[in-house]
Amino acid sequence: MSDLGRTITLTVNGERVTRRVEPRQHLIDFLRLALELTGSHVGCEHGVCGACTVVVDGEIVRGCLVLAVQADGAVVETIEGLSERGALADLQAAFHARNALQCGYCTAGMLITADALLRVQPDVDRAAIRSFISGNFCRCTGYHAIVDAIEAVARARREAAKESAGR
Ligand code: FES
Numbered sequence: 001m002s003d004l005g006r007t008i009t010l011t012v013n014g015e016r017v018t019r020r021v022e023p024r025q026h027l028i029d030f031l032r033l034a035l036e037l038t039g040s041h042v043g044c045e046h047g048v049c050g051a052c053t054v055v056v057d058g059e060i061v062r063g064c065l066v067l068a069v070q071a072d073g074a075v076v077e078t079i080e081g082l083s084e085r086g087a088l089a090d091l092q093a094a095f096h097a098r099n100a101l102q103c104g105y106c107t108a109g110m111l112i113t114a115d116a117l118l119r120v121q122p123d124v125d126r127a128a129i130r131s132f133i134s135g136n137f138c139r140c141t142g143y144h145a146i147v148d149a150i151e152a153v154a155r156a157r158r159e160a161a162k163e164s165a166g167r
């Protein structure tokens with residue numbers, strides 16, 4: 001660690017974390033290397049592929065484009081935390097049921113992105129799903145099964161919301 005290191009404190013998956021980091025270290029490397037949260041992946045390292053997608057203060061970001069020091073004071077959620085609290089359980093089940101993953105390299109980022117879409121746009125159609133996930137590259141599946149899975153969850157979430165509103 002150089003003299004330029006800086007101490008940051010942030011909340012990651014509900015736990016407060018304080019670490020000294022290099023100013024140039026990206027958030028995704030901090031999460032993977034310092035905290036051993038390796039569920040999010042690193043692909044292109046320049047903001048194109050979406051493999052490094054995580055949630056910072058409620059918004060999806062590319063962990064390779066954010067410096068760890070910029071996340072000082074933030075609330076960060078990764079695939080590990082989101083999975084543990086069941087936030088993605090329906091999407092995970094749908095991806096599994098429809099073979100929407102093969103190697104799995106894109107999957108953490110894809111699930112987090114899909115969940116972000118369904119939270120802001122529950123009434124989404126296939127074209128909107130394709131457009132929203134266009135920044136998340138999958139080199140294996142051809143995307144069709146991914147869109148099927150997200151569409152099925154969108155429908156199920158809408159039905160569940162309708163049911164609970166009618167009670
Ligand atoms: S590794 Fe961050 S967008 Fe590709």
Ligand code: FES
Nearest residue numbers: 102106138139140
């Ligand atoms: S499942 Fe292999 S990159 Fe998407």
